[in-house]
Amino acid sequence: MAATTQAAGTVITARDLVKRYGDLTALAGASFEVARGEIFGILGPNGAGKTTLVEILEGLTRPSAGTATILGLEVTEQPVEVKRRIGVQLQASSYHQYLTLREILELFGSFYPRRADPLELLRRVHLEDRANARMRTLSGGMRQRFSIVAALVNEPEVVFFDEPTAGLDPDARRDLWAIVREVRASGATVVLTTHYMEEAETLCDRVAFLHRGRISALDTPQGLIRGLNAAYRVTCTTSAPLEAAAVAAIPGATRVVQEHAADGYVLRLRAAAAPPVVAALTAMVERAGVTMLDLAVEPATLEDVFIAVTGSEWDG
Amino acid sequence: MLTLLGASVKMVARDRQSIFWALAFPMIFLGVFRLFSVDSARTTALLVVADVRTEAGATLLAALQAVPFLDVEVRPGLSEDAALAVLQERKSDAALVLTAGAAGAPASAQLITAVNDPVRNAITVAAITSVVDRANLALTRAPQAIELHARSAGVHRTTYFEFLGPGIIGMGLMNFATIALAGSLSRYRSEGVLRRIRATPLAPWRFFTSVVGAHLLVAGVQVVVLALVAEALGAHVLRGGLPFLLVSLYGTLIFLNIGVIVAGKVQGRGAVEGAANAITLPMMFLSGSFFPTSSLPAAVRPIVEVLPLTQMLHALRGLALDGDSLLDHWPALLIMTAWVVGTLLIARVTFRFADD
Numbered sequence: 001m002a003a004t005t006q007a008a009g010t011v012i013t014a015r016d017l018v019k020r021y022g023d024l025t026a027l028a029g030a031s032f033e034v035a036r037g038e039i040f041g042i043l044g045p046n047g048a049g050k051t052t053l054v055e056i057l058e059g060l061t062r063p064s065a066g067t068a069t070i071l072g073l074e075v076t077e078q079p080v081e082v083k084r085r086i087g088v089q090l091q092a093s094s095y096h097q098y099l100t101l102r103e104i105l106e107l108f109g110s111f112y113p114r115r116a117d118p119l120e121l122l123r124r125v126h127l128e129d130r131a132n133a134r135m136r137t138l139s140g141g142m143r144q145r146f147s148i149v150a151a152l153v154n155e156p157e158v159v160f161f162d163e164p165t166a167g168l169d170p171d172a173r174r175d176l177w178a179i180v181r182e183v184r185a186s187g188a189t190v191v192l193t194t195h196y197m198e199e200a201e202t203l204c205d206r207v208a209f210l211h212r213g214r215i216s217a218l219d220t221p222q223g224l225i226r227g228l229n230a231a232y233r234v235t236c237t238t239s240a241p242l243e244a245a246a247v248a249a250i251p252g253a254t255r256v257v258q259e260h261a262a263d264g265y266v267l268r269l270r271a272a273a274a275p276p277v278v279a280a281l282t283a284m285v286e287r288a289g290v291t292m293l294d295l296a297v298e299p300a301t302l303e304d305v306f307i308a309v310t311g312s313e314w315d316g
Numbered sequence: 317m318l319t320l321l322g323a324s325v326k327m328v329a330r331d332r333q334s335i336f337w338a339l340a341f342p343m344i345f346l347g348v349f350r351l352f353s354v355d356s357a358r359t360t361a362l363l364v365v366a367d368v369r370t371e372a373g374a375t376l377l378a379a380l381q382a383v384p385f386l387d388v389e390v391r392p393g394l395s396e397d398a399a400l401a402v403l404q405e406r407k408s409d410a411a412l413v414l415t416a417g418a419a420g421a422p423a424s425a426q427l428i429t430a431v432n433d434p435v436r437n438a439i440t441v442a443a444i445t446s447v448v449d450r451a452n453l454a455l456t457r458a459p460q461a462i463e464l465h466a467r468s469a470g471v472h473r474t475t476y477f478e479f480l481g482p483g484i485i486g487m488g489l490m491n492f493a494t495i496a497l498a499g500s501l502s503r504y505r506s507e508g509v510l511r512r513i514r515a516t517p518l519a520p521w522r523f524f525t526s527v528v529g530a531h532l533l534v535a536g537v538q539v540v541v542l543a544l545v546a547e548a549l550g551a552h553v554l555r556g557g558l559p560f561l562l563v564s565l566y567g568t569l570i571f572l573n574i575g576v577i578v579a580g581k582v583q584g585r586g587a588v589e590g591a592a593n594a595i596t597l598p599m600m601f602l603s604g605s606f607f608p609t610s611s612l613p614a615a616v617r618p619i620v621e622v623l624p625l626t627q628m629l630h631a632l633r634g635l636a637l638d639g640d641s642l643l644d645h646w647p648a649l650l651i652m653t654a655w656v657v658g659t660l661l662i663a664r665v666t667f668r669f670a671d672d
Contacts, residue, residue, distance in 0.1 A: 081517075098327045107323040
């Protein structure tokens with residue numbers, strides 16, 4: 001067995017992981033650690049290297065450089081042993097269309113020395129009455145729930161979910177979050193990639209932002225938001241436009257945008273602290289003699305962190 | 317491994333497209349070809365222009381009507397040109413025009429065949445010549461020096477449908493193995509099933525062994541079902557027995573490997589099925605599923621003879637039609653072994669688990 005260099009309580013260690021496809025560098029040196037029992041989120045825009053990173057950890061893709069260690073095993077050296085102890089849900093993968101759910105779970109279970117009872121697994125995601133149904137008769141949400149539970153056939157110690165809620169409606173997404181939390185409660189460590197900032201914020205203990213193949217930020221969601229110098233979003237609707245340059249000059253206000261909407265002129269900005277910016281804004285409205293129709297102050301979210309980290313708007 | 321094999325068999329058996337190629341497609345061919353009666357000899361429609369009131373005319377007509385191969389129609393008084401016109405319109409295959417000779421001179425009989433078909437014409441001319449000779453003897457009351465007795469020793473001649481039986485079974489196995497396997501592997505790949513399997517500790521060789529093994533099991537059932545249907549329809553393939561089944565499955569292994577290669581080399585499901593068809597369709601005709609390869613031009617025969625289906629069909633026909641043993645077909649088995657090994661090696665190198 002490969003000598004373990006992992007600290008106690010650490011289940012995943014990625015060290016300077018690089019992946020090149022010809023001239024394209026998908027991953028430019030990613031390093032991080034995941035502790036036992038964490039829900040660890042990997043966020044980033046399309047093409048940031050999320051799937052490449054996860055596939056290296058799963059033993060599906062060989063890194064061009066760097067090492068990945070899972071449960072004390074080096075992935076490139078002992079891929080089979082690693083695969084026995086991890087669970088994998090792949091993005092956009094499906095299961096045999098001519099087998100029933102129960103048959104698929106029995107089949108996948110047969111690949112592992114340790115296996116869970118198929119019916120018990122289906123019960124965990126409320127699909128027990130669909131045990132004898134085939135994949136194509138399931139709704140999108142049911143399929144996602146099934147693909148989650150199919151990652152648990154071997155009672156894995158570490159589970160990877162790649163975009164588990166992509167394309168689902170909000171209700172189905174909340175159902176899945178509950179299932180992911182249960183997986184963690186049962187003792188597994190969870191690594192998930194996601195497109196949805198809200199998902200990362202409510203579900204993950206820690207979040208890594210991947211940008212252009214590198215990890216550009218890594219902390220708890222709250223830690224990342226606190227670390228912003230613009231912790232609040234201020235939205236102010238007025239009857240007539242304000243002078244944008246004057247608004248941008250308010251101390252502590254950044255990213256000022258004003259646009260004409262159906263119900264007035266909407267001004268959006270970010271503020272490091274809400275009270276002084278709101279006071280300055282209110283004074284400016286009075287001086288200009290326009291009417292303030294609406295004012296909203298919201299705490300910043302991971303989306304703001306994403307914008308700060310990548311310098312671009314989030315389209316997810 | 318048994319769970320995996322069981323699941324693979326279920327997947328093949330529940331896939332309607334696979335079952336179509338395995339059973340329905342060859343059965344359609346067996347049924348359609350059974351409808352044609354290629355083997356029964358066609359009669360020759362003979363137009364007789366003669367005055368049957370004369371002794372010569374009556375004797376000749378009676379002799380002609382006694383020949384089962386001839387379908388005689390008498391039109392007295394028709395001119396030779398009018399008889400020719402009947403032939404031109406293809407209403408008759410041949411015309412025999414009898415004209416009485418001048419007093420004392422022999423009558424003249426003109427035989428005109430319609431289509432430029434040397435073999436058929438030779439048979440017609442020979443048959444009618446012998447009839448005319450016999451009529452001459454009868455009319456001149458000459459004694460017969462030699463009397464001919466013709467009979468058959470009853471040796472079984474292979475009918476076209478019997479020839480076809482092993483051909484269609486071989487074709488069915490090839491189509492099923494290549495098209496259905498290439499189709500399902502490429503579907504597994506495009507749907508991400510292969511990638512998902514690769515994320516498990518299952519060794520790739522076990523996966524392939526189970527998929528190929530499942531197709532072989534289904535092919536075994538396919539051979540038995542098709543052989544029973546062919547036998548019921550009149551192609552005597554069951555004489556081939558167990559060696560027939562073994563050669564069938566050995567050949568299927570080659571076509572399964574080809575299916576894996578096609579799925580590995582070609583991207584996209586539609587393209588994969590097209591490529592598989594592009595391989596099986598010419599081979600189905602060239603390798604002699606429907607017609608003997610001996611009727612192909614000499615220039616292409618060396619190529620045709622190394623095709624796996626050609627060798628497989630030689631062996632299958634020898635076993636089913638001629639009562640040969642497996643050892644009699646060692647050259648065919650040797651060539652097939654080269655194909656099994658060669659395609660296996662190529663399949664190993666070319667297969668990919670994920671679309672690029």
